[in-house]
Amino acid sequence: MSARHRRTRVRLVPLLVTAALVGTGVTVAVSSDPVEAAVPATIPLTFTNNSGRGEQVYVYNLGTELSTGRQGWADANGTFHPWPAGGSVPVPAPDASIAGPAAGKSMTIRLPKFSGRVYFSYGRKLDFRLATGGLVQPAVQNPSDPNRDILFNWSEYTLNDAGLWLNSTQVDMVSAPYSVGVKRPDGSVANTGRLKPGGYRGFFDALRAQPGGWGGLVQTRSDGTVLRALAPGHGIEAGALPAGVMNDYVNRVWSKYATSTLTVTPFAHQPSVKYYGRVSGNVMNFTNGAGQVVTSFQKPDSDSVFGCYKLLDAPNDQVRGPISRTLCAGYNRSTLLTNPNQPDASSAGFYKDAVTNHYSRAIHERMVDGKAYGFAFDDVGAHESLVHDGSPQQAYVTLDPFD
Structure with a gap:
């Protein structure tokens, strides 16, 4: 597992000054008007499993507590737990997993005011470690990463006094399909990140058919399960895509x-x-x-x-x-x-x-709304898969079918 700087930059500059759009490294102005500071301490996140798969799903809510700047995790009730100290050789992190819903079922957890990630994995719990600098995220471009053979993915979010920013991200990889949503005060729901029918398999087929080594981005398990496609930068790092492709x-x-x-x-x-x-x-x-x-x-x-x-x-x-x-x-x-x-x-x-960037092209073509985070600054021109509301009533993450 590598502690190398991640391209999905989840970070926040001071609260009520600017809010980070997770996954982009971009900030947007946020008003400090107290009327807009009515977002409660936690909001509900409904997590629905429409994957059609039978494995146990594990859910994690990891990030930075915005009121203190501490890194840690939240349990299903949205209660914050700081990480203990790590080691110069990364040590196992406490088990932060939440048992997710079975296929066809839903569950609701609470999101606290975090800048962080909601991870989910199928069949096995993720292996998180703590270094002296904090949590080490999975880096599956490294063949020795302990999470290399686990089917997993994550969504990124920032919840603060100015609202919720929640995205689906493909900046690091395309893996287990999911979509995100937010309920607005008028009861309407904004959604993004959903693939067209046949889009998941079609994406991997398109990479494999693309000349120039793009099929090398696809990672499979020894049993033949397709796990993910690495983003092209990680593919270059792993030797899976020619370094001079652009x-x-x-x-x-x-x-x-x-x-x-x-x-x-x-x-x-x-x-x-x-x-x-x-x-x-x-x-x-x-x-x-x-x-x-x-x-x-x-x-x-x-x-x-x-x-x-x-x-x-x-x-x-x-x-x-x-x-x-x-x-x-x-x-x-x-x-x-x-x-x-x-x-x-x-x-x-x-x-x-x-x-x-044929990886980004292939994922955008297969999204219902055409939006994706195919690279870190896919938000230039608002082509990113992001939902936002200044007064969010509820958030949604839906595990979608692998078709």
Whole structure:
């Protein structure tokens, strides 16, 4: 199990200032108006098992307690339990599992004010460990990870005084299918993350049929059970996908913008804020309207593109981070050559180049609403599988069929 920084960045900056959209590393403004601070200490989460599978399901609610910043877990009643100290060699964590519902059944637990994850596993409990720095998350791109042969997945959420942000995520892997939802004060329910009929098997079939090594992302158990498909960045890390799989596209982008300008308008609510990118040598420089260089990027490798980090690092600032997020989306969706004004407003032109993030393409194509978290900044342009409400009445996680 690796303690390596996870690409699904679950983090929160100070409460009532900004709220993290889990899985994105992006923050949105949140009002401190006390009228909006009416979210109760916990809200109900109804967990429904429509998987059609017979194995025992185990549920976990792990995260950071926002009132104290402590890491820990919540039991079915939403009561917080801090993790004990870890070790320099990671030690087993306390058993935080909650027995989940049988096929065709539902159960309701309570979500506290966390920034965290709701894990679920089929047939076996997950093996969590504690290091000196805190909880070590499963990292199944590592063949020696103790969770490698367990069928599991997770949803991410932030619940705070400004509301609930709950997503389905494919940033790290596509595995056991599920969808999420939130009930609004008027009784309506917003849902996302549900695959089309045949979408689960179709996704894996599409990866296996895609030339260039994409089928190597699929992991199976010795009994033949399909466990997951690794996200392409993790696939590169594991040696399952060629490290240069995006190089041709990156090279063509570099060539194009050596003689033309890439215009980035990173904030939809601030259309006058624009940055202008031009390539010189091995560097793409971005200037503001006054012609001043505000940030520069070296030519990214495939892993930087898929992970939206390293050479495409995106700090939580007002310049480099927003530009980098926009570039990351453009590279993954392969729109930088077809549209010099980014981000692209329409999904109609996404993933059309032969060199693209075929993993993200395949999962988006198979979602009922077309939305997914196929990479960390899939929220650029609001293409992510996220539900939000400022006064959530109830949350939902539904385990869907494996068809």
